[in-house]
Amino acid sequence: MSSPELIGHEDVLAGLWTAAGAGRLPHALLLHGPRGVGKYRAALRLAAGLLCEAGPGPPCERCPACARGRAGSQADLFVLDPTAEELETIPIWRVTPRHDHPGVETVEAFLSLRAREGGWRVVCLRDFDRAHAAAQNALLKILEEPGEATLLVLESSRPRQLLETIRSRCVAVRLEAVGVEATAELLADAGVERADALRLARWSEGAPGRAHELLREGALETVELLSGVLDGRIAPLTASARLQEAGGEFPGATDAARARSKARAAVVCALELARDLQRFEHGVEPADLAHGAALAARGRVGARPVARAVDALLRARQDVEANLSPPGILDRTALALARVNAARRGTTEGVAR
Ligand SMILES: [Zn+2]
Numbered sequence: 125m126s127s128p129e130l131i132g133h134e135d136v137l138a139g140l141w142t143a144a145g146a147g148r149l150p151h152a153l154l155l156h157g158p159r160g161v162g163k164y165r166a167a168l169r170l171a172a173g174l175l176c177e178a179g180p181g182p183p184c185e186r187c188p189a190c191a192r193g194r195a196g197s198q199a200d201l202f203v204l205d206p207t208a209e210e211l212e213t214i215p216i217w218r219v220t221p222r223h224d225h226p227g228v229e230t231v232e233a234f235l236s237l238r239a240r241e242g243g244w245r246v247v248c249l250r251d252f253d254r255a256h257a258a259a260q261n262a263l264l265k266i267l268e269e270p271g272e273a274t275l276l277v278l279e280s281s282r283p284r285q286l287l288e289t290i291r292s293r294c295v296a297v298r299l300e301a302v303g304v305e306a307t308a309e310l311l312a313d314a315g316v317e318r319a320d321a322l323r324l325a326r327w328s329e330g331a332p333g334r335a336h337e338l339l340r341e342g343a344l345e346t347v348e349l350l351s352g353v354l355d356g357r358i359a360p361l362t363a364s365a366r367l368q369e370a371g372g373e374f375p376g377a378t379d380a381a382r383a384r385s386k387a388r389a390a391v392v393c394a395l396e397l398a399r400d401l402q403r404f405e406h407g408v409e410p411a412d413l414a415h416g417a418a419l420a421a422r423g424r425v426g427a428r429p430v431a432r433a434v435d436a437l438l439r440a441r442q443d444v445e446a447n448l449s450p451p452g453i454l455d456r457t458a459l460a461l462a463r464v465n466a467a468r469r470g471t472t473e474g475v476a477r
Pocket residue numbers: 176177178183184185186187188189190
């Protein structure tokens with residue numbers, strides 16, 4: 125499911141490869157835009173297309189350089205991916221060598237070497253807004269003198285978290301969501317059933333990376349359970365128990381961290397459902413809402429019970445970060461939605477606090 129096609133942005137990449145061929149590519153790019161639109165994948169594909177022996181251009185997938193790229197053994201590419209390394213933040217010792225972290229590969233050490241294959245050297249820095257100020261300052265020195273045929277690609281969904289001096293040394297390239305239809309097509313191409321692909325694409329608001337994350341997290345099942353609670357088809361504590369048992373891939377180095385990620389994902393799904401309900405109560409057409417399809421059928425509840433549910437879910441979201449027990453958080457999440465259903469029926473019977 126980690127399809128390299130799941131990107132979009134081919135026009136932007138083509139422009140950058142053309143600039144590279146003409147010697148006009150800047151030394152540093154800042155790929156920014158909404159979360160989950162494929163910025164980091166685009167950065168990796170840009171790099172692959174520079175390092176390809178037929179490049180710069182779309183990677184040919186046949187040459188030795190492309191084969192090394194696929195095998196993850198491309199010597200002229202340095203990748204810093206805090207998500208894969210399970211780093212909450214990017215420390216300075218991943219940017220510049222430090223005595224207290226000997227033997228760690230760093231951006232600076234990588235760039236001090238010549239290109240092994242005599243062509244480009246590329247550094248891809250995912251979520252660089254997660255870098256400490258010290259790490260950003262260390263990168264700043266590198267950006268001042270990156271060397272020949274060198275490209276640094278910084279990727280960020282929150283570019284304002286970057287030092288102004290970093291931003292000013294990068295050429296900013298914005299990548300937009302690719303759209304619901306295009307996202308659904310990318311998912312369908314990756315083997316997701318068409319109806320599910322379309323639902324995930326709508327929920328992600330046309331951001332393929334987010335749609336893919338929702339798929340991995342089992343959002344199809346989560347939303348089904350939570351919608352069942354909203355409709356009164358599923359008892360809240362039954363839904364909560366099933367959410368705890370449900371499968372899915374969640375980030376985290378330990379079981380406890382993964383359980384927290386799972387609870388967070390369920391609360392986020394519930395919040396998105398409740399917020400769509402809130403927009404619906406305030407007159408937004410269901411067709412314009414990610415979760416609109418089921419709303420029209422349910423009918424209105426009134427703005428107050430929905431607002432109370434949103435508040436309860438926001439507190440549940442904070443409880444996740446405060447490290448409270450995931451089962452308790454899932455119970456409160458399901459109960460918050462059950463109270464909306466109870467308000468619709470004009471009664472609170474059967475909905476225990
Ligand atoms: Zn190639």
